Amino acid sequence: MNIAILGTGMVGATIGTKMIQLGHKVRMGSRSAGNEKALEWVKAAGADASQGTFADAAAFGELAFNCTSGMGSLEALGQAGAANLKGKILIDVSNPLDFSKGMPPTLNPCNTDSLGERIQKAFPEAKVVKALNTMNALLMVNPAQLAGGDHSAFMCGNDAEAKAKVQDLLKQGFGWKDVVDLGDITAARGQEMILPIWLRLWGGLKTPNFNFKIVR
Numbered sequence: 373m374n375i376a377i378l379g380t381g382m383v384g385a386t387i388g389t390k391m392i393q394l395g396h397k398v399r400m401g402s403r404s405a406g407n408e409k410a411l412e413w414v415k416a417a418g419a420d421a422s423q424g425t426f427a428d429a430a431a432f433g434e435l436a437f438n439c440t441s442g443m444g445s446l447e448a449l450g451q452a453g454a455a456n457l458k459g460k461i462l463i464d465v466s467n468p469l470d471f472s473k474g475m476p477p478t479l480n481p482c483n484t485d486s487l488g489e490r491i492q493k494a495f496p497e498a499k500v501v502k503a504l505n506t507m508n509a510l511l512m513v514n515p516a517q518l519a520g521g522d523h524s525a526f527m528c529g530n531d532a533e534a535k536a537k538v539q540d541l542l543k544q545g546f547g548w549k550d551v552v553d554l555g556d557i558t559a560a561r562g563q564e565m566i567l568p569i570w571l572r573l574w575g576g577l578k579t580p581n582f583n584f585k586i587v588r
Contacts, residue, residue: 373396373397373434373435374396374397374398374399374432374433374434374435375388375391375396375397375398375399375433375434375435375436375437376398376399376401376429376430376432376433376435376436376437376452377391377398377399377400377401377429377433377436377437377439378401378426378429378430378436378437378438378439378440378448378449378452379400379401379402379437379438379439379440379441379448379466380400380402380407380409380410380413381409381439381441382509383439383465383509383512384400384413384437384439384440385400385409385413386509386510386512386513387437387439387465387504387509387512387513388400388413388417388421388437389413389416389417389513390513390514390545390546391545392417392418392420392421394545396420397420397421397422398417398420398421398422399421399422399423399424399428399429399432399433400413400414400421400422400423400424400429401423401424401425401426401427401428401429401430401452402423402425402426403425403426403448403451404425405423405424405425405428406423407423410423411423425451426448426449426451426452426453427451427452427453427456429452430452430453430456430457431453431456433460434460435460435461435462435463436452436457436460436461436462436463437462437463437465438462438463438464438465438466438491439465439466440466441466441469442466442467442468442469442487443468443469443470443480445464445466445468445487445491446490446491446494449462449491449494449495450494454495454497454498457495457497457498458497458498459497459498459499460498460499461498461499461501461531461534461537461538462491462495462498462499462500462501463501463503463504463538464487464488464491464500464501464502464503464505464560465503465504465505465512466487466505467479467487467505467564467567468480468481468482468486468487468564469567476568476571476572477571479564479565479567479568482561482564482565483561483565484561485561486502486557486558486560486561486563486564487560487564488500488502488528488557488560488561488563488564489557489558489560489561492529492530492557499529499530499531499533499534500529500530500557501527501528501529501531501534501535501538502526502527502528502529502557502559502560502563502564503525503526503527503538503542504525504542505563505564505566505567506525506526506563506566506567506570506583506584507525507570507583508580508581508582508583510581511581511583512546513546514546514547515546515547515548515549515583516547517581518581518582518583519583519585521547521548521549522549522550522585523550523583523584523585524550524551524552524583524584524585524586525542525548525550525551525552526551526552526554526559526563526566527539527542527551527552527553527554528553528554528555528556528557528558528559528560528563529556529557530556530557535553539551539553550585550586552586566584
């Protein structure tokens with residue numbers, strides 16, 4: 373499968389590399405073709421990796437990951453193009469962290485809205501699934517490095533078929549044992565609101581290598 377990675381940071385590079393390891397072809401997109409980070413990633417990732425603009429990547433991918441910084445996600449996805457995202461699963465990994473008032477960041481939007489919802493509203497013909505936004509990048513694709521993978525990943529979205537495909541990728545591809553479907557895309561409010569406590573835990577534990585486990 374052809375995969376679009378929108379964003380050149382650690383999250384995008386980590387997921388992109390994992391998807392190549394799973395046998396997919398991956399194109400990383402950024403605001404301009406020839407982005408230095410994207411070029412470095414392509415060089416390291418090998419023959420199945422390529423790079424280009426957001427629009428290049430979105431057109432290439434049969435499935436897309438939004439790994440852009442949350443405050444810039446809508447702009448980046450606008451550059452990717454609604455036509456290029458139409459009918460495709462868009463896995464939204466981003467968080468609307470607002471650093472304008474320093475640390476710790478706040479969430480914008482929050483409580484009565486979410487970035488996941490805004491993305492779905494802006495791109496109604498894309499199948500947005502919020503997932504993997506509540507943990508360190510390395511744990512996203514390798515949950516076994518922490519407690520044998522016996523911890524929880526959350527997801528939500530409006531399209532049941534899209535969520536089933538994402539759940540299969542998370543379990544069969546990334547190794548997640550417990551994927552919790554929280555419902556429609558409005559549940560992205562709760563997923564994104566995990567970030568304030570996650571950031572405080574990172575500060576308190578002095579490591580990002582932790583996660584939440586739902587005990588039933």
